[in-house]
Amino acid sequence: MSAVETHPAIPYLPTPEERVEGREKVTGHARYAMDVPIAGALWAAFVGSPYPHARVVSVDAKRALRMKGVRAVISGKDTAPVRFGRRLQDWPILAHDRVRFMGERVAAVAADTRELAEEAARAIEVEYEELPPVFTLEAALAPEAPVLHPERASYLYLGGGEPPKTTHPNQQGVVIHEHGDVAAGFAAAARVFEHTFEYARNHQGYLEPRGTIVWIEKDGVVHVVTTNKAPFTLRMQLSKALGIPEETIVVDAGYIGGDFGGKGLSIDEPALYFLAKKTRRPVRSLLSLSDDFQVTNPRHPGTLRLRTAVDAEGRILAHEAHVLLDGGAYAAGKPQAGLIPGDAGLLLAGYRVPAARVEVVTVYTNNEPAGHVRSPGQPQSAFAADSQIDEIAREMGIDPLEIRLRNAIQPGETDITGHEWHDHLAREVLETLAREMKWDRPLEQRSLGASALDGPAVPRSSTLVGRGIGYCARHVGRGKTELEVEVAEDGCVYVITGAPDQGGGAHTMLQRVVAAELGLPVERVRARRGTTAETRHDPGVGGSRFTPVAGGAAIDGARRLRAELEKLSSDLDEALRLAAERHLRVPGMFDQTQSRYSVCAYGVTVAVDRDTGQFRVTDAVLVADVGTVINPVAHRGQLEGAFAFGLGQTVMEDLVIEDGRVVTANLDGYKLPTMPDVPPLRIVLLTEDYGPGPFGAKSVGELANAAVGPAVANAVRDAIGRRVWSCPITSEKVFEALSGARG
Amino acid sequence: MSRHEIRFELNGEARTAEVEADRLLLDLLRADLGATGTKEGCRIGICGTCTVLIDGRPISSCLYPAVYADGRKVRTIEGIAPDGGKLTPLQQAFIEQGGFQCGICTPGQIVSATALLEAHPKPTEDEIRRWMMGNLCRCTGYFGIRRAIETAAGTAR
Ligand code: FES
Ligand code: FES
Numbered sequence: 001m002s003a004v005e006t007h008p009a010i011p012y013l014p015t016p017e018e019r020v021e022g023r024e025k026v027t028g029h030a031r032y033a034m035d036v037p038i039a040g041a042l043w044a045a046f047v048g049s050p051y052p053h054a055r056v057v058s059v060d061a062k063r064a065l066r067m068k069g070v071r072a073v074i075s076g077k078d079t080a081p082v083r084f085g086r087r088l089q090d091w092p093i094l095a096h097d098r099v100r101f102m103g104e105r106v107a108a109v110a111a112d113t114r115e116l117a118e119e120a121a122r123a124i125e126v127e128y129e130e131l132p133p134v135f136t137l138e139a140a141l142a143p144e145a146p147v148l149h150p151e152r153a154s155y156l157y158l159g160g161g162e163p164p165k166t167t168h169p170n171q172q173g174v175v176i177h178e179h180g181d182v183a184a185g186f187a188a189a190a191r192v193f194e195h196t197f198e199y200a201r202n203h204q205g206y207l208e209p210r211g212t213i214v215w216i217e218k219d220g221v222v223h224v225v226t227t228n229k230a231p232f233t234l235r236m237q238l239s240k241a242l243g244i245p246e247e248t249i250v251v252d253a254g255y256i257g258g259d260f261g262g263k264g265l266s267i268d269e270p271a272l273y274f275l276a277k278k279t280r281r282p283v284r285s286l287l288s289l290s291d292d293f294q295v296t297n298p299r300h301p302g303t304l305r306l307r308t309a310v311d312a313e314g315r316i317l318a319h320e321a322h323v324l325l326d327g328g329a330y331a332a333g334k335p336q337a338g339l340i341p342g343d344a345g346l347l348l349a350g351y352r353v354p355a356a357r358v359e360v361v362t363v364y365t366n367n368e369p370a371g372h373v374r375s376p377g378q379p380q381s382a383f384a385a386d387s388q389i390d391e392i393a394r395e396m397g398i399d400p401l402e403i404r405l406r407n408a409i410q411p412g413e414t415d416i417t418g419h420e421w422h423d424h425l426a427r428e429v430l431e432t433l434a435r436e437m438k439w440d441r442p443l444e445q446r447s448l449g450a451s452a453l454d455g456p457a458v459p460r461s462s463t464l465v466g467r468g469i470g471y472c473a474r475h476v477g478r479g480k481t482e483l484e485v486e487v488a489e490d491g492c493v494y495v496i497t498g499a500p501d502q503g504g505g506a507h508t509m510l511q512r513v514v515a516a517e518l519g520l521p522v523e524r525v526r527a528r529r530g531t532t533a534e535t536r537h538d539p540g541v542g543g544s545r546f547t548p549v550a551g552g553a554a555i556d557g558a559r560r561l562r563a564e565l566e567k568l569s570s571d572l573d574e575a576l577r578l579a580a581e582r583h584l585r586v587p588g589m590f591d592q593t594q595s596r597y598s599v600c601a602y603g604v605t606v607a608v609d610r611d612t613g614q615f616r617v618t619d620a621v622l623v624a625d626v627g628t629v630i631n632p633v634a635h636r637g638q639l640e641g642a643f644a645f646g647l648g649q650t651v652m653e654d655l656v657i658e659d660g661r662v663v664t665a666n667l668d669g670y671k672l673p674t675m676p677d678v679p680p681l682r683i684v685l686l687t688e689d690y691g692p693g694p695f696g697a698k699s700v701g702e703l704a705n706a707a708v709g710p711a712v713a714n715a716v717r718d719a720i721g722r723r724v725w726s727c728p729i730t731s732e733k734v735f736e737a738l739s740g741a742r743g
Numbered sequence: 744m745s746r747h748e749i750r751f752e753l754n755g756e757a758r759t760a761e762v763e764a765d766r767l768l769l770d771l772l773r774a775d776l777g778a779t780g781t782k783e784g785c786r787i788g789i790c791g792t793c794t795v796l797i798d799g800r801p802i803s804s805c806l807y808p809a810v811y812a813d814g815r816k817v818r819t820i821e822g823i824a825p826d827g828g829k830l831t832p833l834q835q836a837f838i839e840q841g842g843f844q845c846g847i848c849t850p851g852q853i854v855s856a857t858a859l860l861e862a863h864p865k866p867t868e869d870e871i872r873r874w875m876m877g878n879l880c881r882c883t884g885y886f887g888i889r890r891a892i893e894t895a896a897g898t899a900r
Contacts, residue, residue, distance in 0.1 A: 022838035025846035026830060026853060028780020028820030035779035114774075205881045207784045207792050208847040257782070257847025258881050289785045503845030503882050637841040637887050644884025667789040667879070674876045675885040 016633045020508045020527050021255065021501065031254045033211030033227045034286050041213060041282040042071055044268070044275055045117035047107040047124045048295065049099035052135070052366040052660025053146075054128035056095055059107050064120040069112035072278045073124065074271070076106060084241045084270045085332030086233070088163060088172075088339055089156040090149060091369065093241075093270040098131065100148055100329035101368055102660040103294040105267075110275040110283050133366040133660055137303065137324050140170040140363045148329070148364040158240055164338045172331040172362040173339025179418030180355025185318020189309035193392050197384035198726035201301040201326075201655040204373050205648070205672050208257020209289055210296070214272035215282035222273060224251045225284075228266045229259045229502050230540020233335075235532050241270055252531040256502035260645070261372035263502065264542055265297050265333040290666040297333030297371025298655050300325035300341050300362065304384040308348075314396050314403045318355040319416065321347045323381070326370060327362035333371020334362070341370070342543075343475075344377030346416060347385040350426055350473030350599045352409045353416045367657050372542075374642070375474060378706035379649055382472045383727045386710030390468065391723065400714065401434050404471055404601075419595055424689045425625040426473070426599045432684055433469065433623045437603035443467050464608045465618075466719025469601060470711025474703045476596040476691050477545025482536035482589045485514060485557035487579035493518065493525045493561070495554060495588075498535030499546065504701050505634030506546050510554045512630055513694045517558035519572070536587065544702045547630065548693035549592045555694050557588020594692040598703050600624040602643075602711035608719045613735025615719070616679065617647060617712060623684045627691035627698035636683065638700045643681050646708025648673040654728055749813035753778070754822025762809045769793045769804040771812075772819065780820040780850050784879075791878035794851035795819045801858045801877075820850035823857055833857060833895040840894050841887030848880045856892050865896055 024030040047059075061073035076096030083089045095106045107124050111117035134140045134148065147169040149155075157163045164174045186192060213225040222244065228234040231251035239246040256263060268285045275283040287296075302325035309318040323344055331339045340360045343349070347358060360377075362370075373379075393403040408426035415421050434440070443465055484496040495510040507527035515525040529535075539545065564584055565575035601623050608615040622639060629635045652671045656663040664670040690696030709727050717723045722737040744763045751758055753776070762771055769786075772778045772795070781804060784792035788806040795804045796818040797811075824830050833856055836842065843849040852875070859866055859874045866874070871892055880888060893899040 016839065019838060019843075021846070022843075023830065025843050025849050026834040026837045027824055028850045030846050032782070032847065034773075034783060037777065206845070206847070207782075207790050207879060207881055208845065209783060255846060258845040260881070286783070289790075290787070503843075505844070633839070633841040633887075634844070637844055637883055640841075640884040640886040641844060641882045642884075644886075645881070666787055667785045668787055672879050672881060673884075674879060675889070676872045676876050678885050681884075681886065 017508050017512055017631045019505060020511055032208060032257050033213070033225050033254060034209065036213060036225050038213050038282045038284060041284045042110040042112060042279060043114040043117040044272055044283050044285040045109050045121040046105045047121045047126060048103040049095065049106055049128065050102065051099060051128050051130055052102045053100060053131040053133040055098045055131060056106055057127040057129050060125040061107065064109060064123040067116065067120050067123065069116050070109060070120045071281065072110045072275055074108050074274050074278060079271070079274050082241050082270065083155060084237060085330065086237060086265055086335040087158055087337065088331045089158065089241055090152070091330040091332035093274065101366055104329065105271070108271045108275055110279050135365055135367060135660060137326060137363050140365045141168055145170055156240055158237065159337065161337060170364045172327040172364050173334065175338035175340050175345055175360045177345055177417065178357045179414065180318065182318045182320065182355045182357045185355040186309045189317055190312040191396065192307060192309050193388065193395065194307045195388050195391060196725065197304045197387060199301055199304065199380040199383060200728055201657065202299040202373060202649045202653045203293055203655050203670060204260035204262035206258030206260055206262065210263065210268060210287040210292060212268040212272055213282055213284040214269060214276045216276050220248055222249045224249065224269055226251060226253050226266060226269060227256050227263050228253055229256055229263045229500055229542060231500065231532050232498060232537050233540055234266055234269065238269060242273060250531050250533045253500040256500050259502035260374045261376055261542065262297055264335065264540065265371050267296060293655065293665045293670060294368060294662040297369050299373040300327060300370040300380070302326055302380060304380060306347060306384055306388050308388060308392065310392060314392060314398045314406055316348065316351060316353055316407050319348055319353050320356070321358045323360040325362045326365050326367055328365055328367045328369035330369040331362065333369055340377065341372060342376030342378070344381060346378060347381045348416045349382065350409055350471060351407045351416065352413045354414055356416055358416065366660055368662060374645060375702035375706050378472065378474065379646070379709055382470070382706040383709035383713065386471055386707065387713045387723065390710065390714040390717065400469055401430060401439050404430050404469065422595065423597050423599065423625070425686050428686060429599045429601050429623050429625050430471065432686065433601045433603050433621060436621045436623065436682065436684055437467065443605065462610045464610050464719040465605065466715045466717070467603060467605045468711050468714025468718055469603055470707035470709065470714065471601040472707035473597045473599045474544060476548050476598060476693065476699045477543045478592045479539055479543065479545050479549050480591040481538045481550050481553050482587055483538065483550065483553050483557055484536060484585055484587055485561045486583065486585040487576055489580055491576055491580050493520065495525065495527045495557065496535055497527065497529055497550065498532060498538040499541055499550060500529060502541055504541060504546060504638065505631045506541055506550065508634065509547055509551060509630050513551050513554040514558045517555050518562060544699035547697050547699055548691060549590055551630070551694035551697060552590030552592055553588040556590050557586055560586040560588065592692055596692055596698065598625050598698045600704050600707055602707050604711045604715050606712065606715040606719055608716065608734060610738065613731045613738055615716065615731060615734055619680045621682045621684065622704060623686065624704060625686045625689055626700055627689060627693065628687060628696035629685065630694065630697050635700055639683050639704050640681060642704035643708060644673050644678045646705035647678065649728065650709045650712045651728055651730065747810050749810055751812045751814065752816045754818055764808070764810060766809045767805055768795065768807040768809045768812055771809040772804060778819055778821055782847055782850055791851045791855065792848050794854045794878060796854060796858055799858060799861065801855045820854055823853055833860060833891065836891040836894040840890035841883065842891035844882035848878060852878050852880065852888055859892065860896055865898055866892070
C-alpha cells in the first residue's frame with residue numbers, strides 16, 4: 001500500500017492523466033525494438049572472452065562459416081581501430097588486440113536464425129594469451145600496475161574540451177572540486193569525523209533485453225532501430241566512431257522497456273553496422289539479460305572516505321572526500337566530461353557546506369565496465385554522507401533529526417559544489433518528515449508482520465526495532481531541446497518529439513502541457529514520436545531533464561502556435577480549422593539553465609531478528625519537494641518506483657564479480673525486489689517551491705532512490721547499536737555487526 | 744531434432760504448427776506466429792514477462808516446450824481484450840492506477856492478474872502478493888499494480 005497524503009492542486013490540468021500509450025501497453029500492442037518485424041533480417045550473436053585480461057592471438061571462424069545459413073563472421077580485424085563510447089570512445093567494437101574483461105566481444109556472427117547464430121558463435125575458436133589481471137582499486141593504482149590502456153592518448157573524446165588530467169595511467173577520470181577555506185574549517189572544528197564506506201555494484205535491472213536492428217539502404221543511409229534512450233546522441237556517437245556523416249544515419253527508438261540510466265550506452269549497434277555492411281542484409285540482435293548483466297554498464301562500486309569538521313553544535317564547517325570508484329575495463333558508459341558517474345562528487349547533498357575538497361577518481365580494472373544507473377553516483381554518495389551525518393549525531397549526542405535541521409541548506413547559502421543554493425524547502429521537508437514519523441515519540445516495540453510470505457515470524461522477544469532518516473537532494477535537469485507543434489488534418493494538435501518514452505510518461509507530459517497552455521481539452525492534443533530523420537534534435541530522456549527541459553520547449557511551441565492561430569482567427573476552433581488546412585507547424589525550443597534542486601527525506605522503520613540478523617523494512621514515509629505536478633499518476637509512480645529501486649539496491653542487490661567473472665549473471669542470482677519484498681510507503685508532497693519546469697515543475701524520476709540507502713542504514717544502526725558500513729546491507733552483514741556487538 | 748505437429752487454441756482460434764521438440768512456446772508465439780505481445784525477459788523463468796495462460800493457468804512460456812501446448816488453450820495478452828474491443832476493467836485500472844510505466848512487464852502482469860481474478864474474484868492483499876510474486880516489475884515498485892488489481896476487484900480502499 002502507498003498513499004499520497006497531500007495532493008497538490010494543479011490549476012492547469014485535469015487530474016489524473018490518462019497515459020497516451022496506455023491502451024497500447026495494456027493490450028500488448030506497444031512496439032518495443034524486439035517486436036519490430038524486419039523481413040529477411042539476419043540474427044547476430046557474439047563470442048565473448050573467457051578471460052578477464054588476455055591478448056587475442058587468433059580467431060578461427062572456418063568451422064562456423066561452413067555451417068549452412070551462416071552469412072558472415074567478423075572479428076576485431078574487421079572493425080579495428082573503431083571504438084565507441086558516450087564521451088571517451090575507448091571500447092573496441094570487437095577486441096582487436098586484447099580483451100580487458102570477461103565476456104568482452106572478440107567476434108560476431110550473422111546467420112539466418114537466432115539459434116543458428118548462437119551455435120555458430122560457439123563454433124568459433126579463439127586463441128588467447130593470458131595477461132595478468134587487475135581486479136581491485138589498489139592493484140590498479142599500484143605504481144607497477146599493468147597499464148590497461150597504453151594507447152589512451154589516441155582515443156576520441158567527444159563533446160569538445162580536453163579529457164580529464166590523470167596522474168596514474170590506470171585512472172579513467174578525475175574530478176577535483178574545492179571551495180572555501182578547508183584548512184581553516186578543520187582548524188576551527190570542535191570535532192572531526194573520519195569514516196570509510198563501501199558500495200557494491202548494482203545493475204539497472206530493466207526487464208527488457210537490449211534490442212537492435214541495423215540495415216543499410218542502397219543510398220547508403222544507415223537505419224538503426226534501438227533501445228537506446230537518446231537517439232540523437234547515439235547518432236552522433238555512431239557518426240564519430242564510424243566516420244560517417246550524421247545525416248546518413250537514421251535512429252529509431254520505440255518504447256523502451258526500462259532504462260534506469262543504462263540504455264544511454266549502446267554496445268550492439270556498431271558491430272551490427274559492420275555485419276550489415278558485410279552481408280548487405282538487415283541484422284538484428286537481442287542481448288540476453290544474462291549477457292546484459294555481464295557485458296554492459298552497471299553502477300560503479302567503490303570506496304568513499306569522508307572527513308567532516310563540525311562545530312560544537314554539529315554544524316558542518318568543512319568537508320573532505322576521497323571517492324574511489326571501479327570504472328571497469330572501459331570508461332565508455334560515462335557521458336560526463338570528467339569521466340566520473342554523474343553526481344559522484346555530491347556528498348552532503350542538500351546540506352550547507354562552507355568549505356569542501358572533494359576528489360572523485362574512477363579507475364580502469366579488468367572488471368565489467370561501469371556506467372550510469374538511476375541518479376548516477378548518488379546512491380554511493382548519499383549512503384556515505386548521510387550515514388556519516390547520522391554517526392556524527394550519535395557520537396555527539398545530538399538528535400539525528402536535529403543535526404539535519406541545523407545543517408539543512410537555506411537559499412543564499414553555499415552547497416557542496418560551492419554554488420549558491422536557490423531552493424526553499426530543505427528544512428520544511430525535514431520538519432514534515434518529523435511530524436509524519438512522530439519523531440518526538442519513541443518507537444513502539446513490535447513483532448514482525450504476520451504474513452507467511454514476509455519471512456519466518458520472529459518472536460517478539462528477539463526483535464529489535466529501529467528507525468532512521470535518509471536525506472538527499474537532486475538537481476533539476478538542465479539543457480536544451482527542440483520539438484515541433486503541428487495542427488494536423490484531423491484538427492488535433494500534435495507535439496512531435498524525437499524523445500522516446502522509457503516509462504516516465506514523457507509523451508503524456510508533452511500532451512498535457514501543450515493542452516494546458518493552449519486551453520484545449522487533452523483529447524485534442526496528441527504526442528508523436530519520430531526518428532532522428534523526422535524530428536528536431538533532442539538529447540534524450542535522462543539527467544532529470546525531460547520535464548523541465550522538454551516541458552519548457554512544449555510551452556514555447558504552444559505559445560508560438562497560439563501567436564500563429566491568433567493571426568488566423570480570434571476564434572480558437574476556427575483558427576484550428578484554418579491551421580489544419582495549412583498544416584501549420586511551429587518549433588518549440590527551450591534551454592533550461594537554472595541551478596535548482598529538489599530535496600527529499602525518508603523515514604523508515606526496520607525490524608531486526610537479534611539472533612539471525614534477518615531484517616525487514618516495515619514501513620516508510622517519503623517527503624519530497626517537487627514543485628508543480630503535471631502527471632499525478634506517473635509522478636507518484638516515479639516516487640514509488642524509486643523507493644523500491646532504492647530498497648533493492650540497499651538490501652539485496654549485488655552484482656558480484658569474482659576474479660573477473662560475474663557470479664550473479666541473471667535474475668536467479670541477482671535478486672530484484674518482488675511484490676512481497678516492498679513494504680508500505682506513504683508519500684507527502686511539498687509543492688509550493690516552484691521549479692523551472694512548465695507551470696513550476698521540478699524533476700522527480702531520479703530524486704528518491706538515493707536516500708533509501710542511508711535511511712535503512714541509519715534505522716539498522718538505531719535498532720542494533722552498530723553500523724553496517726557497506727551497501728547493500730544484507731542480513732549477513734547485520735548478523736556480523738550483531739556478533740561484533742556480542743563478542 | 745524431431746518435429747511435431749501440434750494443434751492448439753490461441754486466444755480462441757484453432758491453430759496448427761510444426762515445431763521442433765525443443766521449441767519454446769515463447770519463441771513459437773513471438774518468432775513463428777508474430778504474436779509479440781508476450782515479452783521476452785530473462786528466459787529462465789524468473790521475471791514473468793513471458794507469462795501466458797495454458798488452460799487458464801499462468802505459466803512462463805520461456806520454460807514451456809511448445810509441444811506441450813498440443814490440445815490446449817493458450818491465452819496471451821492479445822486475447823485479454825479482443826482486438827479493437829473494450830478494455831477489461833483490469834486493463835482500464837492498470838491505466839488509471841499507474842499499473843505500468845515502461846510497460847515491458849505489463850502483458851505478463853495483466854495475464855497473471857486476469858487469472859488471479861478468475862480464481863479469486865475478491866483477493867486479499869496476501870493472495871495478491873502470493874499470486875503476483877512471479878511477475879517482476881522494476882518500474883512501479885508494485886504499488887500501482889496492486890492498486891490496479893484491487894480497483895478491478897472492487898476491494899480498493
Ligand atoms: S522470460 Fe520467461 S520468466 Fe523471464
Ligand atoms: S512497468 Fe517497467 S518493468 Fe514493470
